Amino acid sequence: MNAVNPVAKLAASLLLSALLIVTIDWVSAAVALALESILFVWAGLAPRAFFRRTLAIWIAAPLAGVTTLLYGVASGTTYLEFWLVHVTDGSIALAVATTLRILAVGLPAVVLFATIDPTDLADGLAQVxxxxxxxxxxxxxxxxxxxxxxxxxxxxxxxxxxxxxxxxxxxxxxxxxxxxxxxxxxxxxxxxxxxxxxRGFGGTTTRTWARVSVFGAREWMLVAAGAGIGAVALSVSLATGSINFVIG
Incomplete structure (x- = not known):
């Protein structure tokens, strides 16, 4: 994973995020998270480093879920109601979907960017x-x-x-x-x-680069993996009737 061009990691993360934010349901998020967990093994991060770098995501996701649970849109059976707090079937489903969605979007983004060198990223952005x-x-x-x-x-x-x-x-x-x-x-x-x-960094002439930024088969495979995970997650959600478009 470290040898992959950083712009491919950026593209894969953006594609995956763009597909996952279309809907907010727990099925698509759970499917995406399950597929992503398989790829995390090849990310090049040791388990300790993985959880240390993604600690903020593991904390933010449950907190967002609890907030949604207590103050989400009320629908279905009511289980708890006190002032602004309103726990219902709808808020529970939305809380689970929100928690899984944050994990599914945040974890791969952190993992991909954890292995990016800023100089390599700059080379890729300028040359690719x-x-x-x-x-x-x-x-x-x-x-x-x-x-x-x-x-x-x-x-x-x-x-x-x-x-x-x-x-x-x-x-x-x-x-x-x-x-x-x-x-x-x-x-x-x-x-x-x-x-x-x-030193001429602001010149208008065509620049030369000390290192060539290559975008080859490995990079295309990673981009395809990001798009594929998002597409599979949406397809499963659509097939099960769980899809809930954010804008509809």
Whole structure:
């Protein structure tokens, strides 16, 4: 999976998501999730890394389901009713569908993007999708600087403690450090833009690339797998009569 072109991973994830958000029913989401779980084995992530990276999805999905259960559209038999809380057959079905839908859309997206290198993605976007090189390289430079934010935050915190400013209120301290980080980031961005401009990154001539981005059979297979999973899920939902179009 690591050797697959990143734009193929992006395309597969977008196709799968586009097909799954057409309907909100538990059958299509469950079928998609079952098919995706087979592919997760070949994703290249160890079980520990898989659950660590997808932890936010595992937390968000049940929370969204509980909210839908309590405040979803009321229909069918009522099981609990208290002020705004209204638990019915309709809200239960919608809660299950919502939970499974978030897992079916979120898990493959996180797994696919966890194995993407930003430089490889930039190469693919510029060479395969032919996006403007100036935009792609600028976005790549910005992504590479994200990791410096944490280091800058730690340095600012240590500097403020050394000056005796670390005992202020938590909210006040956070606001002050956030403003300082914003100023530091703007200065660094301006210097980086000037340096890139001086090295010809903003030119209008046709660019050359150090590495060729290849889009071959493996990439097409992954895109087809993403589209196939979504199509099978919709077909099963339609065959069982469970399909519930979002816009209808």
């Amino acid at each position: 999708w032919h996006l403007p090189s100036r935009f792609v390289l600028g976005a790549l430079a910005g992504m590479r600087l994200i990791g410096l934010f944490l280091d800058d935050w730690r340095q600012l915190e240590l500097a403020r403690r050394a000056r005796g400013l670390g005992d202020l209120g938590r909210v006040r301290r956070f606001a002050s450090q956030a403003f300082a980080l914003l100023v530091l980031s703007i200065r660094r961005g301006s210097k980086l833009a000037t340096a890139m401009e001086a």
